[in-house]
Amino acid sequence: xxxxxxxxxxxxxxxxxxxxxxxxxxxxxxxxxxxxxxxxxxxxxxxxxxxxxxxxxxxxxxxxxxxxxxxxxxxxxxxxxxxxxxxxxxxxxxxxxxxxxxxxxxxxxxxxxxxxxxxxxxxxxxxxxxxxxxxxxxxxxxxxxxxxxxxxxxxxxx
Amino acid sequence: xxxxxxxxxxxxxxxxxxxxxxxxxxxxxxxxxxxxxxxxxxxxxxxxxxxxxxxxxxxxxxxxxxxxxxxxxxxxxxxxxxxxxxxxxxxxxxxxxxxxxxxxxxxxxxxxxxxxxxxxxxxxxxxxxxxxxxxxxxxxxxxxxxxxxxxxxxxxxxxxxxxxxxxxxxxxxxxxxxxxxxxxxxxxxxxxxxxxxxxxxxxxxxxxxxxxxxxxxxxxxx
Numbered sequence: 001x002x003x004x005x006x007x008x009x010x011x012x013x014x015x016x017x018x019x020x021x022x023x024x025x026x027x028x029x030x031x032x033x034x035x036x037x038x039x040x041x042x043x044x045x046x047x048x049x050x051x052x053x054x055x056x057x058x059x060x061x062x063x064x065x066x067x068x069x070x071x072x073x074x075x076x077x078x079x080x081x082x083x084x085x086x087x088x089x090x091x092x093x094x095x096x097x098x099x100x101x102x103x104x105x106x107x108x109x110x111x112x113x114x115x116x117x118x119x120x121x122x123x124x125x126x127x128x129x130x131x132x133x134x135x136x137x138x139x140x141x142x143x144x145x146x147x148x149x150x151x152x153x154x155x156x157x158x
Numbered sequence: 159x160x161x162x163x164x165x166x167x168x169x170x171x172x173x174x175x176x177x178x179x180x181x182x183x184x185x186x187x188x189x190x191x192x193x194x195x196x197x198x199x200x201x202x203x204x205x206x207x208x209x210x211x212x213x214x215x216x217x218x219x220x221x222x223x224x225x226x227x228x229x230x231x232x233x234x235x236x237x238x239x240x241x242x243x244x245x246x247x248x249x250x251x252x253x254x255x256x257x258x259x260x261x262x263x264x265x266x267x268x269x270x271x272x273x274x275x276x277x278x279x280x281x282x283x284x285x286x287x288x289x290x291x292x293x294x295x296x297x298x299x300x301x302x303x304x305x306x307x308x309x310x311x312x313x314x315x316x317x318x319x320x321x322x323x324x325x326x327x328x329x330x331x332x333x334x335x336x337x338x339x340x341x342x343x344x345x346x347x348x349x350x351x352x353x354x355x356x357x358x359x360x361x362x363x364x365x366x367x368x369x370x371x372x373x374x375x376x377x378x379x380x
Contacts, residue, residue, distance in 0.1 A: 031379060042333075066334065079263060084379055096340050098333040104257065108332065108360065109264055110347040112368075113340035126368055128345045129267045131260030139333035154379055 031157055032072045036087070036150040039069035042139055056087065056151040059142035071099065071136040071153050078158035082126045085138065086151040089117055093143035095150065099125055104133040268349045271315075271363045278312035285311045288342065292316055292364070295338035301331035307359070316343065316364040322350075322357060332362075339364055 036056030041047045042065075049061035059065040073081065085097055094117040101109040110128040127136070136155070142148050289311045296302045296309070296318075305328055307319040322328045336346045343364035351359045 068333075079267075096337045098336045098340075100333055100336075102329075103260065103264070107350055108329065108348045110267075110345070111333065111336050113336045113344045113346075115337075115340040128347050128365070128368070129264055131264060132256045133260065137333075139337070141334075141337060156379070 030074075032074065032155045034069060034072050034153050034155070036069070036152040039067040039138075039140070039150060042066035042068045051146065053149065056149040057142075058146045058149045059144060060146050062144050064141050064144055066139055066141045067150065069138040069140070069150070069153060071138050071155055073136055073155035074157055075132045076130075076158045077132055079129060080126050081130045081136070081158050082124060082156045083136075083138075084154040084156070085114075085116075085123045085125065085140070086121065086153070087116070087140075088120055088149045088151070089143060090147040091119070093117065093147045095121070095140055095142055095148045097123070097125075097138060097140040097150075099127055099136060099138050099153075101127050101130045101134040101136050103131050104135075109134055268347060268363075271347060271365070275312065275315055275317055275363065278314065281313040284313060288316060291342075292318065292339075295335060298338070299331050299335055301327040302335050305331075305359075314366050318362040318364065319351075319359065320362065321359040324357065328360070336364075342366070 037052045037054070039050075039057045041050045046061070046065050049059055049065045050067055051058050051060045057067055059067070071083065081101075083099055085099075087095055089095055094115050096113065096115045098111050098113040100111040103109055109130060112125045112127055114123055114125055116123055130136070138153050140150050142150060289309055292309050292311065296306045302320070305320040305322065307321060308317075309319075310317045320328060332346075332348075336344075339346075344367055345365040346362055347365070348360045348362045350357045351361060
């Protein structure tokens with residue numbers, strides 16, 4: 001009985017250590033989703049033009065308006081990093097976005113832009129160059145009158 | 159290093175706790191597997207004596223285990239552990255290396271773009287039209303209109319020189335400027351221009367779409 005209890009104890013310790021290692025590995029390889037409702041008006045005077053939803057952010061003014069989103073990311077070691085930007089457009093509308101990276105001292109590094117006019121987009125974009133400690137933002141110009149919604153952005157691990 | 163030691167100590171502490179619990183539970187199971195003395199004819203004189211012996215043996219085992227765990231803990235503590243200053247220095251060196259590596263990588267990337275741009279021969283069917291479009295975009299953004307010093311488009315990319323007064327206005331205008339070329343020149347990279355007084359401006363390169371494989375070959379959300 002004693003040996004069984006001892007063996008059980010050792011197995012539990014091994015399981016604890018093993019699961020800790022697995023968790024560490026999983027954390028290092030997970031993408032990060034940022035919800036569109038965390039985005040803000042890009043220009044100070046347009047705060048009231050931006051409306052927030054449980055599924056994203058939209059522009060309720062009669063003209064196009066830009067919003068800026070913080071893009072959370074792991075400090076990945078690759079030379080580039082890819083992202084998915086998700087949203088919707090009503091018929092005839094388009095959303096134009098730019099992902100931009102700045103380094104830890106505020107120096108511009110690179111950006112990538114795209115325009116989407118399809119109803120449900122899931123756009124894949126890669127920054128040309130990015131550093132381990134860089135910060136990334138997403139600026140999207142949203143169509144007027146709530147005719148487009150930015151759902152969010154996903155930073156992929158690389 | 160510090161983290162791994164903490165992990166090891168935690169594991170030892172957790173292990174000792176688990177072992178003690180397992181032994182206690184095991185002994186309880188042993189006790190409960192025995193027939194109850196209530197209402198059962200047993201050797202009443204012998205049963206308490208056996209339980210007392212088991213308890214004594216168990217206490218001895220727990221004490222031995224505790225001593226072993228304490229010994230292991232001492233071994234870990236006596237190892238060549240770095241001082242707090244040394245551990246902090248390791249982290250700083252690692253951060254500095256990463257930052258330096260990032261700076262080198264960015265410089266090499268920009269140097270490659272510059273070299274590629276220098277090799278491009280002006281395409282008369284593309285350059286004038288795209289130059290006109292770039293200037294039109296610049297004129298549409300106040301901060302860019304005042305800051306731009308030159309635009310040169312060759313065969314597939316454009317080089318734009320801009321002044322930066324350090325107010326943040328240029329950075330504010332860059333994403334909206336880049337959006338004007340989302341279809342034809344979606345990628346942009348920049349390099350700071352400096353003189354003796356510090357940063358004075360930027361050289362921006364507007365480039366065509368990335369030729370790398372699409373998302374189905376390179377990455378997944380899942």
